[in-house]
Amino acid sequence: MIWEPYRHPDPNIGRVASVYLNDDKTLIKRHFVLNGITVNGKATEKSEEYIEKKWLTESYWLTRLQLMPWVPSLVSINYKERSIIQEYYGPDLLISGYKDIPDIEDQIVEIYQYFKEINVYKLNSALSNMTKKDGKVIMFDFKYMKERTEELKPHALFEIQEWLSKISPTMVPKLEALL
Numbered sequence: 803m804i805w806e807p808y809r810h811p812d813p814n815i816g817r818v819a820s821v822y823l824n825d826d827k828t829l830i831k832r833h834f835v836l837n838g839i840t841v842n843g844k845a846t847e848k849s850e851e852y853i854e855k856k857w858l859t860e861s862y863w864l865t866r867l868q869l870m871p872w873v874p875s876l877v878s879i880n881y882k883e884r885s886i887i888q889e890y891y892g893p894d895l896l897i898s899g900y901k902d903i904p905d906i907e908d909q910i911v912e913i914y915q916y917f918k919e920i921n922v923y924k925l926n927s928a929l930s931n932m933t934k935k936d937g938k939v940i941m942f943d944f945k946y947m948k949e950r951t952e953e954l955k956p957h958a959l960f961e962i963q964e965w966l967s968k969i970s971p972t973m974v975p976k977l978e979a980l981l
Contacts, residue, residue: 805831809843812896815930816841818848818856818945823890829877830890834860856945857884863944864888872913872941874933891940896929900969902937907973909939910966911980918980921950923958928965955981 805822820838822831834857837845861879868876874888892898900906924947931943948954962977
């Protein structure tokens with residue numbers, strides 16, 4: 803199998819992991835390494851400690867959430883190489899759009915209700931961290947997920963007001979009520 807670097811058209815995206823698509827674009831591989839080339843085409847400037855922390859968070863949550871219908875199917879995790887392979891469903895919602903998901907608001911609120919139940923904030927639900935499959939929202943990139951604390955609440959509010967509000971302004975109060 804041949805892996806080719808994935809480059810996102812938005813140069814502001816990608817700070818930690820190197821991302822690759824396989825030759826038939828059915829699998830996506832994320833590799834958490836020092837000086838790895840990220841989706842913005844530049845080497846990560848993050849420290850080894852920072853990358854390790856994000857790797858551990860991402861691998862933990864992918865393992866815990868792997869059976870959720872809104873998470874890409876997990877193919878493998880290589881702890882030695884710090885890489886994750888998942889099924890790839892197509893470009894993120896920033897690129898592909900979401901107008902063809904009529905109940906997107908309900909789906910996202912349901913996911914965030916689950917996050918509240920397990921007492922976490924995702925903290926990075928930008929359109930670039932979501933895709934779709936068969937009319938369903940698929941979320942990925944859990945490396946910033948953290949247990950809820952009062953100190954993190956402003957960051958969770960920012961996530962809702964800055965990123966998720968782009969999907970639907972009527973969703974904002976529903977999500978804020980879950981904080």
